[in-house]
Amino acid sequence: xxxxxxxxxxxxxxxxxxxxxxxxxxxxxxxxxxxxxxxxxxxxxxxxxxxxxxxxxxxxxxxxxxxxxxxxxxxxxxxxxxxxxxxxxxxxxxxxxxxxxxxxxxxxxxxxxxxxxxxxxxxxxxxxxxxxxxxxxxxxxxxxxxxxxxxxxxxxxxxxxxxxxxxxxxxxxxxxxxxxxxxxxxxxxxxxxxxxxxxxxxxxxxxxxxxxxxxxxxxxxxxxxxxxxxxxxxxxxxxxxxxxxxxxxxxxxxxxxxxxxxxxxxxxxxxxxxxxxxxxxxxxxxxxxxxxxxxxxxxxxxxxxxxxxxxxxx
Amino acid sequence: xxxxxxxxxxxxxxxxxxxxxxxxxxxxxxxxxxxxxxxxxxxxxxxxxxxxxxxxxxxxxxxxxxxxxxxxxxxxxxxxxxxxxxxxxxxxxxxxxxxxxxxxxxxxxxxxxxxxxxxxxxxxxxxxxxxxxxxxxxxxxxxxxxxxxxxxxxxxxxxxxxxxxxxxxxxxxxxxxxxxxxxxxxxxxxxxxxxxxxxxxxxxxxxxxxxxxxxxxxxxxxxxxxxxxxxxxxxxxxxxxxxxxxxxxxxxxxxxxxxxxxxxxxxxxxxxxxxxxxxxxxxxxxxxxxxxxxxxxxxxxxxxxxx
Numbered sequence: 001x002x003x004x005x006x007x008x009x010x011x012x013x014x015x016x017x018x019x020x021x022x023x024x025x026x027x028x029x030x031x032x033x034x035x036x037x038x039x040x041x042x043x044x045x046x047x048x049x050x051x052x053x054x055x056x057x058x059x060x061x062x063x064x065x066x067x068x069x070x071x072x073x074x075x076x077x078x079x080x081x082x083x084x085x086x087x088x089x090x091x092x093x094x095x096x097x098x099x100x101x102x103x104x105x106x107x108x109x110x111x112x113x114x115x116x117x118x119x120x121x122x123x124x125x126x127x128x129x130x131x132x133x134x135x136x137x138x139x140x141x142x143x144x145x146x147x148x149x150x151x152x153x154x155x156x157x158x159x160x161x162x163x164x165x166x167x168x169x170x171x172x173x174x175x176x177x178x179x180x181x182x183x184x185x186x187x188x189x190x191x192x193x194x195x196x197x198x199x200x201x202x203x204x205x206x207x208x209x210x211x212x213x214x215x216x217x218x219x220x221x222x223x224x225x226x227x228x229x230x231x232x233x234x235x236x237x238x239x240x241x242x243x244x245x246x247x248x249x250x251x252x253x254x255x256x257x258x259x260x261x262x263x264x265x266x267x268x269x270x271x272x273x274x275x276x277x278x279x280x281x282x283x284x285x286x287x288x289x290x291x292x293x294x295x296x297x298x299x300x301x302x303x304x305x306x307x308x309x310x311x312x313x314x
Numbered sequence: 315x316x317x318x319x320x321x322x323x324x325x326x327x328x329x330x331x332x333x334x335x336x337x338x339x340x341x342x343x344x345x346x347x348x349x350x351x352x353x354x355x356x357x358x359x360x361x362x363x364x365x366x367x368x369x370x371x372x373x374x375x376x377x378x379x380x381x382x383x384x385x386x387x388x389x390x391x392x393x394x395x396x397x398x399x400x401x402x403x404x405x406x407x408x409x410x411x412x413x414x415x416x417x418x419x420x421x422x423x424x425x426x427x428x429x430x431x432x433x434x435x436x437x438x439x440x441x442x443x444x445x446x447x448x449x450x451x452x453x454x455x456x457x458x459x460x461x462x463x464x465x466x467x468x469x470x471x472x473x474x475x476x477x478x479x480x481x482x483x484x485x486x487x488x489x490x491x492x493x494x495x496x497x498x499x500x501x502x503x504x505x506x507x508x509x510x511x512x513x514x515x516x517x518x519x520x521x522x523x524x525x526x527x528x529x530x531x532x533x534x535x536x537x538x539x540x541x542x543x544x545x546x547x548x549x550x551x552x553x554x555x556x557x558x559x560x561x562x563x564x565x566x567x568x569x570x571x572x573x574x575x576x577x578x579x580x581x582x583x584x585x586x587x588x589x590x591x592x593x594x595x596x597x598x599x600x601x602x603x604x605x606x607x608x609x610x611x612x613x614x615x616x617x618x619x620x621x
Contacts, residue, residue, distance in 0.1 A: 011455065018459030026471060141547070141600035143554045143571075146593050149578060157582055256466050257555060272559070275470045287467050294462040 005303060012299045017069075019291030023284050024068050028061070030280055077285035082277060087285035090270055095252060096172035098266040101259075102251030104182070105189035106244070113194050114240060117201025118232060121209055132198065139195035148188040148261040155184060166264035185262040189255060197243060204239035208232055238308050245301020249294040347536075350613040357609030363602035367595070371417030380411025382568050391580065394587055401587035403576060407568070409587055413595055415568040419480060420550050420599065427487040428546030434488065435495025436538055440526050442496070443503025454500065457493050465490045465552065466559075473561035483562065487549055495541045502534045536614035543607035547600045554596050570596050 039047055052058045056067050071078075077087040120129045139147065156164040166185050167178035175182065208214070209232060217227045256268030263269065267286055274282035341349070351357055386406030394401045400409035442453035472486055506512065507530065515525050531538075556562045557571025565572070570592045577588030 011451075011458070014455050015458045015462055018455065019462050022459060022463060029475060137601060137604060138597070141551070141604055142593075142597050143551055143558065143574075145555070145558055146574070146596070149574070149581070149589070149593075153581060253464050256464075257559075260559070271467060272470070275474060278474060280471075280474075283467070283471055287463060287471070290464055290467065291459075291462040294464075295458070298458075298462075 004306060008299055008302055012295050015295045016292055019295065020069060020072060020288055021065065023288045023291070024065050026287075027068075027280065027284050028064075072288065077289060078281040080274070080279050080282045082279045083282075087282050090282065091267060091286070091289065093170055094265065094267040094270050097169075097175050097264070098252050098255060098268070100172050100175045100182070101166075101185055101189060101264060101266060102255055104186045105193055106247055106251055108186065108190040109193035109197055110240070110244070112190070113197035113201050114233075114236075117198055118205050118228060118236065120198075120202045121205030121232075122228065124206065133202070136195050136198040139191050140199070144188070144192050144257045145261050147191050148184070148258055151184050151188055152261075164262065166259075166262040168263075168265055185258055185264050188261075189258050192258075193247070193250075200239065200243060201236070205232060205236050208235045211235075238305065241308055242301055242305050245297060245304055247297075248300070249290070249297035252293055253290040347610075347613045351609050354609040354612065356605045357613075360602040360605030360609070363598055364606065367417060367599050367602070368421060371414050371421055374414035374417075375411065378411060378414070380408040382407055382411055382415050383566075391583075391585055391588075393585075400591050401585075403573070403588050404580065405566075409573075409591055412568040412573060413570070413591055416570040416573060416592065417595065417599075419563060419567070419569050420553060420596075423480065423484055423487065423553050424546045424550040424599075424603075426484045427491055427549035428542050430484070431488045431491035431545055431549075432495045432538060432542045435492040435497075435541075436499040436531065436534065438492065439496040439499030439501075440503050440531055440534075443500035444507055444522065444526050444530060446504075446507075450500070454497075457496050460490070460493045466555065469556055470559065470561055473556075478561065478563055480563065483553070483556075487552060491545055491549060491552075495538070495545065498537055498541055499531075499534055502537050503530050506530050506533055536610075540607055540611045540614065543603055543610060547603035547607065550596070550603070551600050 039051060043051075056064055059067075075088065077091070079086050080090065083090070116132055120132045123129055152164045155161045162183045163181050164184065165181060167175050167181040169175050169178065214227060214231055217231055218224070222230075252267065254268075255264070255266055256272060258264065259266045259269040260272050267290075271283055271286045274280075274286070386402070389398070389402050389406045391404055392398055392402045398408050398410070400413070402408055403412065438453065438457075442450045468490065469486060476482055512525055512529055515529060553562065553569075554571035554574070557569045558575045560572070560575065562571060563569055573592035574589060574596075577585070577592065580588050
């Protein structure tokens, strides 16, 4: 077991390094000179030379990469010259708010997807099953912003039930103080996540139901409710844990479109706005962070999976 | 022992026919797949829709000619009716004609990305899975790195640096899409390389390349075909998202995604025809491909085939 964890950890570190390298290469691909962008058009050649010297911009590629890694290890994700703030400070306020949006959606979609997935599997090929599959198919095939737009149209424009813009508070707790504004973004993201989860839940539940121990439990005369709760739920939960583990990074990183539609102040919107004003430092800082979070999330999912299922031993 | 037994024929002809009746030939595996596919109503619906959308996008503009290049500021934001079955948008372009032209880029990009990404991914995955060991480790780490970086982020970044064009879009979308087929085919290859027929070829001295191309890849055809379909669906969806965010083709090119983003500003004014037709086109196309992919998945599942 420990050997497995160590190996997985090693792989994760390699992948994180790969992410930083790709991000750094992208940074390098940018046209123009960083010195000129920051010092302005009137900068003298000496000033540019000094700037390049200070920021190691005239060193070979891998030396620069080494400085970049060093900078990352010290927690410095870059500096936004346009906002005159470090990327960390921008993200410090964004990430907790992302947690509210992503966390709530994840919880709600699990609460909906697990029971409906099991119900669909138990009543396979019935009207309930077809209805559920139809709904999740439809949701699965729509772009995220389309779901958001439809919700806005019906709940905000036609019937003025909820506001179409998300609350703009500076803290996560502040976001929770305006539940009305949170409803549409959370609902959109929940529907999107549910679409992805429900198909998986359903097929996982169907596979579990085909197992012999379910048949044994029923043959013993166990009430159906207990069969479902004690045997089906627990064994399908392994699949759910994998799904949740893979989705936790998405909580912080997969919300860009929803944030853009509802003007939700999170890391995704930050990235999008940085892109519009060509603030590459911010874009790349966020990309590295997102990559690292994803790798860590996958690592947690794999380890959790190995702990839960005693048959999984690498 | 050189005599062949010649006593059989007449006696065999006198045997009564078997009790359950003669067993009909079940047909080749492909026939079985096609038959199971055809039994799935949704799949047929999906296939029909895909064909309709292709006809609509490519033959449509030949029959129904509209000007998608010059804005017509007199006929701005008109509702459906008169010369414009689906109305006009904020630059005076006819919506129906715009849908047709938009479909062209979506379908072209979707199918191109779907096929190329799957082909690239399957070669990569088959090599990684077959050779295993350190090569597999390195190749799969690269895939993990690719999967860790969010697609939308990468795209927005690339779009800032390079001028968007159809070819570039196909290239970038393929670049992010080949990862999933690579993983899938690697998994299949890991399972297949322990089969006896592979071992037989190895014993006979067959080269690795021959084994991969003649034995392993053909046996993953089921997974590959399903993957291609889903890749096409995802590519169309991702393209719509990119166009919506403004990072697709040049601004005035008619595309479904950009129609949606242009139209949403007018949602509050009630100009529904600028938003919903494009949305319905996207959903129909993606759902159709998903139906086909799902049905193919079931069709290749041996347990569901009726022999």
